[in-house]
Amino acid sequence: MIVTAKDLLIKARAGRYAIGAFNTSDLEITKGILEAALELKSPVIIETSEGEAHFEGYRVFVDSVRDMAEDLSVDVAINLDHGKSFESVKYAIESGYSSVHIDCSLLSKAENIAVTKKVVEFAHSRGVSVEGEFGHVGGSSEIHEGEQPQDGTLTDPQEAADYIKQTGVDIFAGSYGNIHGVYKNPPHLDIERIKKIAEESGLPLSLHGGSGIPDDQIKAAIQAGICKINVNTEIRKAYREALDKALRNKVAEIVPYKYMPEAINAVKEVVRQKISLFHA
């Protein structure tokens, strides 16, 4: 059944576990994610960034997930990840997303609050839940050869509480030492900061940049109040490597459904591992 991310995260918060929010940009990755969730009987958030949605098509993505989820016995939330403007989020909602993330974290606090508030009013009037971000999470969902960039801005717990009060968001995404992508050195999450933000805000917290974070830090973050963990880079890497291997092993094969299953299985394996870790 299709639900909102808020529905899933309220339960996760009470149960001290996290829901995986997995990015997709095509039908094969979507299949891998949903099959893993079904196998583990776990609710799941499936999401696209604006770029991923433009590639696949907003409605193609939503319709395919709604179609597959009809046959599933697990709850699925369809989320727009890092929507950058009111117009973009509005388009996703009109296309059938059940949840949206508005990310104006690079704007001034006043501008961020103004756009987020407008998104909350529109989304709530259509039964869609909203994740807001304050404090910028840097990086990009790729494998990076170098050290982590220092372009993130750590979230101040009181500023976060003020942002939440003024906007009315349902889920809060902050910057607690996390960064998008995989780097030479793993990040060090500021667990105390997560705890303080969770206490001050009273909301389920979202952790972006879930790839490449050591398992012990993930577990500590969940205990501190993280209820949603976004994972993209590790899925992209597994998909690409498995596809390369399948094509190398079947050089003459031209039938997609004969070489794509290996890439789907690789996605499934990453999602399986993450879901198990997030519930541990």
Ligand code: 13P
């Ligand atoms: P990673 O690419 O580091 O897994 O982060 C994904 C993410 O946070 C999407 O919003």
